[in-house]
Amino acid sequence: MLQLLSLLQTYRFWPGTELSDRLGISSRTLRRDIDRLRVLGYPVDATPGAAGGYRLAAGSHMPPLLLDDDEAVAIAVGLRAAAGASIDGIEEISVRALAKLEQVLPDRLRRRVRTVHANIVPMRWDGGPGPTVVPEALALLSQACRDHEEARFDYRRRDGEESSRLVQPHHLVSAGRRWYLVAWDVRRDDWRTFRLDRVVEPRLAGARFTPRSVPGGGPAEFVARSIADMPVAHHVVVRATCTAEEVASLLRWVDADVEDLGATCRVALRGEEPAWLAMVIAGLATAVDVELEEDLSGAVGPCLAAVGRRLSRATPGPSRGGG
Structure with missing residues (x-):
């Protein structure tokens, strides 16, 4: 029966005679095993006649599957x-x-x-190593x-x-x-x-x-x-020109507090790595306008400035055939 189920799970139509020959059983034994599979919850469709056969169909629930080594x-x-x-x-x-x-x-x-x-x-968004x-x-x-x-x-x-x-x-x-x-x-x-x-x-x-x-x-x-109760090393507050829902979808994997201000929102970010916070701000700025609400003279500021310089150098200018 396990061999029969494995063949049927290839989702092709199997003529009854071919299944019987493959398994080395009589057509009567095959019909009995098909009935047992149906009792166990496997929906097996049957086509009658000389050219008839069997196919595993989709049922109302998920029955157990047999997997070969590569599939597992x-x-x-x-x-x-x-x-x-x-x-x-x-x-x-x-x-x-x-x-x-x-x-x-x-x-x-x-x-x-x-x-x-x-x-x-x-892909990591939490700024942690390894x-x-x-x-x-x-x-x-x-x-x-x-x-x-x-x-x-x-x-x-x-x-x-x-x-x-x-x-x-x-x-x-x-x-x-x-x-x-x-x-x-x-x-x-x-x-x-x-x-x-x-x-x-x-x-x-x-x-x-x-x-x-x-x-x-x-x-x-x-x-x-x-x-929320854990202390973190760095905090940054920015104002984004979008709704709180839009920011939440953009920063779904980021530890952020979002305050809705109508047409804009205030986003308070926190994290252990200043370079990661700079990347979050840069990523947010690719989708919406972002304005810093506080002085970034600390560790995050230099990181954000470095990201800006590297992005500027990465953008092709007119002298290199860019637009």
């Missing part, structure tokens, strides 16, 4: 990439699906997935959230201090192109938010727990408050 690797790599995508809501869904797939992948396919994914360089999160950590912690299982890991705080943590993972939240784990810290007896790029070697602890209610309206709100 391609899907796993795609899910890892989608976990950092800029499509609203797709990150959490991708991680859940990745956790299910990683759970059943053979070791040889896991190695292929890691090799392929290691050559994919993600890769954000190891996909295996996302998959493992997603599984811990799903199964209500405690997890252990080493954690490197913002100030560089390192500690070992035992937590009860509740939710994974994607915010500002970073992943955060909302968990109950067992030893500190309190809720904590952990940035996943600072989590080292997470592993399941083997103990189950009873889920708690995340305080303050839910996991996304809890993470948002935690981020």
